[in-house]
Amino acid sequence: MDGNSGGPGASGAGGTAAASIAPLLAPDGWALLEALPPYPGPDAALGLGARLRAEGADPALVAAALTQSRLRARAAAKFGPFADGMLFTAEGLEQATRLEVAAHHARRFRDAGCTRVADLGCGIGGDAMALASLGLEVLAVDRDEAAAAVATVNLRHWPEVRVRRADVLDVLPHLGAGTDPGLAGVDGAWLDPARRTASGRRVLDPERASPPWSAVLDVAARVPATGVKLAPGIPRDLAAASGRSAEVQWVSVDGDVVEAGCWFGPLARPGVAASALVLRGGPGGRTTTVVDGTGMEPPAAIAAPDGVGAYLYDPDGAVVRSGLVGRVAELVGGVLVDPTIAYVTSSRLVETPLARALAVEEVWPFGLKALRTRLRDRGVGAVEVLKRGSAVDVEQLRRSLRLEGPRSATLVLTRLAGQQHVLLCRPVVHG
Ligand SMILES: C[S@@+](CC[C@H](N)C(=O)[O-])C[C@H]1O[C@@H](n2cnc3c(N)ncnc32)[C@H](O)[C@@H]1O
Known part of the structure; x- marks a missing residue:
């Protein structure tokens, strides 16, 4: 606290979350936590807890230490190896x-x-x-x-x-x-x-x-x-x-x-x-x-659905949120599929962390029956569905398509120059 003396000797814990931290702030609590093996998963943790209690450890301390062990394991995704030396509350x-x-x-x-x-x-x-x-x-x-x-x-x-x-x-x-x-x-x-x-x-x-x-x-x-x-x-x-x-x-x-x-x-x-x-x-x-966006030109858009090029770029969410899809268009030498839609199309393949590239195989006006027939004809049995500017319920669409076949594909539901379309695509794997 203010005047932080450093080390896990902080005191004054109370309240629910704080009460479960408190036992660990005393030297024996910290020592127990530090001596624990990597978190073994919920089932094995029960056995570990029983063993520690049988060896005489205070049940409240064992519970607090195992909770921290579980949180540390989860925290590795955010804090990497540092998580093992930290304390957490679940909410924190x-x-x-x-x-x-x-x-x-x-x-x-x-x-x-x-x-x-x-x-x-x-x-x-x-x-x-x-x-x-x-x-x-x-x-x-x-x-x-x-x-x-x-x-x-x-x-x-x-x-x-x-x-x-x-x-x-x-x-x-x-x-x-x-x-x-x-x-x-x-x-x-x-x-x-x-x-x-x-x-x-x-x-x-x-x-x-x-x-x-x-x-x-x-x-x-x-x-x-x-x-x-x-x-x-x-x-x-x-x-x-x-x-x-x-x-x-x-x-x-x-x-x-x-x-x-x-x-x-x-x-x-x-x-x-x-x-x-x-x-x-x-x-x-x-x-x-x-x-x-410094110096960025406002992005142009295709004039008609047949303006879609060989590649469709799905910009990263941060680029979309920040309104900088035009940067992706510049980078790949492309244009928007519609003035209001954050997909970019281009005839060029460019590898960029700013957008995921898809190879466009076919472009169709959106219609359920025709789509079902076309996917069947092409042996598409599994689809990843992306959409922007389409009100279609993806799960309902999947059920209605009743897909069968050995191929998988990416379907993009979107507006092209103002009209609802579906693009049959293949993910690009950059070499
Ligand atoms: C989102 S968390 C902060 C997470 C932190 N940046 C981190 O990386 O660990 C927000 C924190 O603000 C605290 N908080 C909310 N309102 C507060 C206030 N009026 N005064 C002090 N703390 C407040 C909460 O208790 C909570 O711990």
């Missing part, structure tokens, strides 16, 4: 920023020259860890007792990090005012507002997140270098509609759009209102691609 893990994305957040602060960043709603400390690992001083604040306790443990390796259990709304008036010693000199602020209600329902309106969008704007007014993680579905003009200029960057990881990061002041790149950060591939061949 679900909400945490994966380390790879947090590293991108942290770099923005470092590159903007920030030295002391307040992480306002730090959760289990995913973002704060990335900030600290770049050598930034961090004040990590969370009102939740369990989150603050767990963040204290997870940030123990960085003595220059302070964790404070407090409400951001109470901290906010002191930002930039310089009367609170913990907040003095804060030159960067990061927020990752909770997007679930107490009953667990997701909230889409950023003003209903906690802290709300209005508080984020207040922080940004006090600390110019403010960044905030928002849901990917926010309106593209959210910041502009609030009278603020910002760079909003949609981020995808292996095709899943995970966030829209909104960057104010020196954290925004000059002249860039929207951008996409696309992270793809395995550890051996990870690619990181950033695109923005």
Whole structure:
């Protein structure tokens, strides 16, 4: 907590999640957790728990340690090998920023020259860890007792990090005012507002997140270098509609759009209102691609359905959300299939992390009976269905097609120059 002494000696745990963490913060609890084998799966964990209890371990401690062991195993997807030295709450893990994305957040602060960043709603400390690992001083604040306790443990390796259990709304008036010693000199602020209600329902309106969008704007007014993680579905003009200029960057990881990061002041790149950060591939061949709209021509579209070329490009979700499909069109020398649809077509095959390429075999006007006959004639027994700008219910379509045959194919349901069509495609495997 504030005055973080480091190490899993944090105290003050109470409440449900915090109570299950508390036994692990004592030396014998931590020792038991560290001595556990890798999480063996739920069934074997029952046996392991029984054995530990039979050997005399406190049942509450065994339960807490096995819960952490399970959460650590799950957390490896976000935190890699670091997960094994961390503590989690189930909710905190679900909400945490994966380390790879947090590293991108942290770099923005470092590159903007920030030295002391307040992480306002730090959760289990995913973002704060990335900030600290770049050598930034961090004040990590969370009102939740369990989150603050767990963040204290997870940030123990960085003595220059302070964790404070407090409400951001109470901290906010002191930002930039310089009367609170913990907040003095804060030159960067990061927020990752909770997007679930107490009953667990997701909230889409950023003003209903906690802290709300209005508080984020207040922080940004006090600390110019403010960044905030928002849901990917926010309106593209959210910041502009609030009278603020910002760079909003949609981020995808292996095709899943995970966030829209909104960057104010020196954290925004000059002249860039929207951008996409696309992270793809395995550890051996990870690619990181950033695109923005600077100097981009508005994309053209085909004039008639027969304008579809040999290839169809399905742009990454971050590119679509950020409104930068024109970048894909430029890259592949293509055009949109319709002025309002985010598919690009081209006669050229170009390998890019920004879009998935499909080879177009045939193009038909959409009609169920004709489609069924055509797929039967071609021996297509399994289909992957993609759609944009089509109201067709995919599962119902699958049932109605009653497919049979040895071939598999990709069907793309979409509008071509204003008319509903279906494209029979084959995925392109780049060599
Ligand atoms: C999405 S999580 C943050 C996750 C974090 N960025 C990470 O990577 O681990 C949001 C956190 O904000 C905290 N929070 C929500 N409203 C708050 C408020 N008014 N004051 C302090 N903390 C708040 C919640 O307790 C939760 O831990």
